[in-house]
Amino acid sequence: MLKDIQEVLFDAETIQNKVKELGEQLSQDFEGRNPLVICVLKGAFIFMSDLVKQLSIPLEIDFMAVSSYGASTKSSGVVKIIKDLDVTVEGREVLIVEDIIDSGLTLSYLIDVLERRNAKSVTVVTLFDKPARRTVDLEADYTGFSLPDEFIVGYGLDYAEHYRNLPFVGILRPEVYTK
Numbered sequence: 001m002l003k004d005i006q007e008v009l010f011d012a013e014t015i016q017n018k019v020k021e022l023g024e025q026l027s028q029d030f031e032g033r034n035p036l037v038i039c040v041l042k043g044a045f046i047f048m049s050d051l052v053k054q055l056s057i058p059l060e061i062d063f064m065a066v067s068s069y070g071a072s073t074k075s076s077g078v079v080k081i082i083k084d085l086d087v088t089v090e091g092r093e094v095l096i097v098e099d100i101i102d103s104g105l106t107l108s109y110l111i112d113v114l115e116r117r118n119a120k121s122v123t124v125v126t127l128f129d130k131p132a133r134r135t136v137d138l139e140a141d142y143t144g145f146s147l148p149d150e151f152i153v154g155y156g157l158d159y160a161e162h163y164r165n166l167p168f169v170g171i172l173r174p175e176v177y178t179k
């Protein structure tokens, strides 16, 4: 698994420090709002579990699974809901927790769904952002790190379902997905 990594971009400690910083900011900004914190599975599962431990305010959590990449490094362009929320978002202050924004298609689809369901507010926190690859014009409200245009894996992010368990984030060797 490690031999497939070209370069480590963010080690475990660097990621934890950033998650703590985001948690402190969000705790201030969501004080008294009892947000519904939504984890976008599968990629965001590790970020979500680390982030909520840094949130010092009352909140509720739920999970939604969406997928558009499959075994590719490019979005299929079709975002599918694999698992929907268990609770209703009507009138709720919603915080979407994403691992990465790349083309922006997943997020634009999710924001649309939650707004149509009459969420009171929709806020987005993403750990990683690849602004150079955007095909829809949208920004997260809170971003951990901006990335170059490289396919990354680790800390929840996969290629063809592998590498999610790496404790760091690194660039996947292109030979892995071009052979």
Ligand SMILES: O=P(O)(O)OC[C@H]1O[C@H](OP(=O)(O)OP(=O)(O)O)[C@H](O)[C@@H]1O
Pocket (backbone or CB within 6 Å): 040, 041, 042, 043, 044, 066, 067, 068, 069, 070, 075, 098, 099, 100, 101, 102, 103, 104, 105, 106, 107, 158
């Ligand atoms: O901005 P975009 O181009 O839409 O890319 C970002 C989305 O793609 C990945 O999900 P993926 O479809 O791979 O599902 P996964 O989380 O189960 O890996 C990632 O976790 C984001 O949700």
Ligand SMILES: [Mg+2]
Pocket (backbone or CB within 6 Å): 043, 069, 070, 157, 158, 159
């Ligand atoms: Mg994926």
